[in-house]
Each structure stands twice: as structure tokens, then as C-alpha cells.
Amino acid sequence: MRKLTLPPPLIALLLAIGLFVLGGILRPGFASPSLAINILRLSAFLGIVAAGQTLVIISGGEGIDLSVGAVITLSAVLIYRLTGGSDALTLPVLALALACGAAVGALNGLGVTLLRIPPLVMTLGMTGVVQGLILAVTQGQMVGATPGALSALVSRPLIFGIPGVVPIWLLLGVALWLLLERTTYGKQLFAIGVNRTTARLSGVPVPGMVALTYTLSGLLAALAGAMLLGYTQNVFLRLGTPYTLPSVAAVVVGGTLLAGGHGSYWGTMAGALVLTLLTSLLTSLQLPESARQIIYGVTLLLLLFAYGRQRSLRQ
Numbered sequence: 001m002r003k004l005t006l007p008p009p010l011i012a013l014l015l016a017i018g019l020f021v022l023g024g025i026l027r028p029g030f031a032s033p034s035l036a037i038n039i040l041r042l043s044a045f046l047g048i049v050a051a052g053q054t055l056v057i058i059s060g061g062e063g064i065d066l067s068v069g070a071v072i073t074l075s076a077v078l079i080y081r082l083t084g085g086s087d088a089l090t091l092p093v094l095a096l097a098l099a100c101g102a103a104v105g106a107l108n109g110l111g112v113t114l115l116r117i118p119p120l121v122m123t124l125g126m127t128g129v130v131q132g133l134i135l136a137v138t139q140g141q142m143v144g145a146t147p148g149a150l151s152a153l154v155s156r157p158l159i160f161g162i163p164g165v166v167p168i169w170l171l172l173g174v175a176l177w178l179l180l181e182r183t184t185y186g187k188q189l190f191a192i193g194v195n196r197t198t199a200r201l202s203g204v205p206v207p208g209m210v211a212l213t214y215t216l217s218g219l220l221a222a223l224a225g226a227m228l229l230g231y232t233q234n235v236f237l238r239l240g241t242p243y244t245l246p247s248v249a250a251v252v253v254g255g256t257l258l259a260g261g262h263g264s265y266w267g268t269m270a271g272a273l274v275l276t277l278l279t280s281l282l283t284s285l286q287l288p289e290s291a292r293q294i295i296y297g298v299t300l301l302l303l304l305f306a307y308g309r310q311r312s313l314r315q
Contacts, residue, residue: 007255008254008255008256009254009267009269009270010270011255012253012254012267012273012274013273015274016274016277019274019278019281020036020039020277023277026281026285027281027284027285030281033161034161037166039277040162040166041155041163041165041166041231042276042280043169043269043273043276044168044227045165045224045227045228045231046247046272046275046276047172047173047250047268047269048168048169048172048223048227049220049221049224049240049243050246050247050248050251050268051172051220052065052216052217052219052220052221053247053248053251054176054256054263054265055176055216056213056217057248057251057256057257057263058180058193058260058261058262059189059192059193059210059260060193060196060260061192061196061210061260062118062119062120063112063119063214064119064120064123064248065105065108065119065217065218066120066124066127067108067126067127067218067221068217068218068224068244068247069127069238069240069241069242069243070104070126070127070130070131070134070240070241071100071101071104071130071222071225072221072222072239072240072243073130073131073134073225073235073238073240073241074097074101074104074130074133074134074222075097075098075100075101075221075223075225075226076225076228076229076235076239076240077134077138077142078096078097078100079093079097079147079226079229080142080144080145080146080235081143081144082096083144083146083147084144084145085144085147085148086147090149094150094226097226098222098226101219101220101222101223101225102215102216102218102219104126104130105214105216105217105219105221106214106218107126108217108218109211109212109215110211112210112214113206113207134237135237142236142237146229146234150226150229151230151233152164153165153168154227154230154231155230165227168227169269173266173269177265177266180265185209185212188204188209189213190262191204191261192204192210192260193259194260194262221240224240224243225239225240246275249300250268250271250275251263251271252271253267253275254267254268254270254271254272255267255271256268274303278299278300282295282296
């Protein structure tokens with residue numbers, strides 16, 4: 001008989017539910033509706049960042065985008081400074097921020113494909129460039145304001161007390177599912193993730209696909225920066241830094257192979273929920289910061305080890 005296995009996204013979702021129940025047992029009040037909504041909100045920010053990361057990792061070639069944190073900060077800074085809190089300027093400046101994020105991603109893609117710079121090195125170097133530009137332009141002084149319309153869109157409850165960023169995240173999930181499963185781009189992305197040489201011989205434009213994938217990663221990171229600004233209503237130089245490595249972890253916990261060629265965004269969404277729940281649970285237990293960091297790190301390593309063993313799923 002064939003061994004019964006569960007899809008990785010379902011495993012991650014069950015793990016998230018288990019953490020939520022465990023939190024309710026260990027800490028009365030943890031499983032309250034209000035806290036559940038807040039966890040969904042925080043998961044959405046990480047999930048949006050991890051959307052582009054999912055595409056990059058599926059593309060293979062040891063692809064990881066370490067510049068997403070810097071792009072988040074860049075997007076938030078642009079909107080904060082250029083709108084000055086004006087709702088009328090929100091859409092054009094948002095479009096500019098998304099374009100800048102896409103441009104950073106495109107440069108990453110060109111560096112990886114044309115110059116053959118390893119993705120880890122290229123995106124790490126681009127992180128320094130973007131952070132330097134932000135510091136040069138702002139001189140460390142964050143002058144501006146967050147548009148009220150953006151804050152309302154992200155934070156205001158739309159239905160059943162659920163803030164707007166959560167439906168936006170769900171719509172993004174549907175869009176990425178369609179992109180990966182129902183388009184030529186998705187089929188070619190999985191193909192180059194499995195084997196780039198075979199994909200190239202089959203007529204897939206590998207350099208163009210890789211460049212486009214990094215461009216989408218930059219664009220989605222910029223979108224996450226806008227959403228995060230709407231929630232925090234303030235900006236600082238390291239706003240996006242805490243999301244860089246967790247965005248990679250969320251992808252892997254969701255069942256996407258770091259080697260590329262296998263994965264889904266539904267799994268990444270579940271992975272974002274797992275990491276956010278784990279962080280919230282450790283915080284609610286009021287453990288010392290050192291203990292929280294150690295437990296979080298050990299748990300994350302165990303999760304990544306467990307999911308790393310799923311290479312046998314790859315054809």
C-alpha cells in the first residue's frame with residue numbers, strides 16, 4: 001500500500017491550528033477572537049513579503065532574495081515623505097513606490113542572469129545599495145506623514161472586525177495561485193526550477209523568466225512596505241529588516257523546496273501563520289528575551305529540518 005502523506009500546505013495549516021490551541025491552553029485568553037484577528041493581520045504582512053520570495057525560490061538556481069527588507073523600507077519611506085499625509089497623492093506615489101521596488105528586483109534579476117552573480121551575493125549587495133540610498137536621501141530624518149486613506153485601508157475593519165490587509169492578502173493568494181497554476185509563466189517557472197538546462201532546451205526563455213521573477217519579488221516587497229506603513233503609521237531606517245529571513249522561513253515551512261521546482265503560495269501563507277503564531281505564543285508567555293530567541297530559533301530549525309526532508313516529493 002502506498003504511504004499516506006499530507007500536502008505540505010495542509011501540514012503547515014494543521015501546525016498553525018495546533019499552535020493556536022496550545023496557546024489557549026498555556027495562556028488563557030490567547031485564543032480569543034481579537035488576538036486571532038491580530039495574528040491574521042501580522043501574518044498578512046509577512047505573507048505579502050514572502051509572496052515574491054516564493055516565486056524566487058521556486059525558480060531554483062539557489063535563488064533567495066535578501067533585498068526584500070530594504071525594498072520594504074524604501075517603499076514606506078517614499079510614501080511617507082512624498083505624500084506628506086495627502087490622500088490625493090496616495091495612488092500616484094504608491095505606483096511610484098511599486099515601480100521602484102520592481103526596478104530593484106529587475107536589477108537583481110539582471111545581475112543574476114547577465115553578470116552571473118550568485119543570487120545570495122547579488123541581493124545582499126543590493127540591500128546595501130538601497131539602504132545607502134535611503135540614508136543619503138533622508139539623512140536619517142524621517143519627515144512626512146502617512147495618508148489617512150492608506151491607514152484606513154489596512155487597519156479599518158471591513159467585515160466581522162477583520163482589517164483590510166487580510167482580504168488584500170487573500171486576494172493576493174488567489175492571484176498567485178492562478179499565476180502559478182493557470183498561466184504559461186507558472187509552468188515555465190516550475191520547469192526552470194526543476195532543471196534550467198532542460199527548460200532552456202525546451203524553449204523556455206530562462207534569463208527572461210529569472211529577471212521577471214526577481215522583478216515581481218521587488219514589486220511585492222514594495223507592496224508589503226505600503227501595507228506595513230498603513231499599519232505602523234510611521235517609518236524608520238530598519239522597518240523591513242525583521243521580515244527578510246522570516247520570509248524565507250515561511251516559504252520553506254510552507255513546503256516549498258529551497259532547491260526549487262516544487263511549492264505553492266498557499267503553503268507560504270500557512271507558513272506565515274505558523275511563524276507569527278509561534279512569535280505571539282512566546283511573547284505571551286512572558287519569557288526572557290534570550291529564552292524567546294533560543295526557543296524560536298530551535299523550533300524554526302526543527303521545522304526547517306522536517307520540511308527539508310520532503311525532497312523525496314520532487315520528481
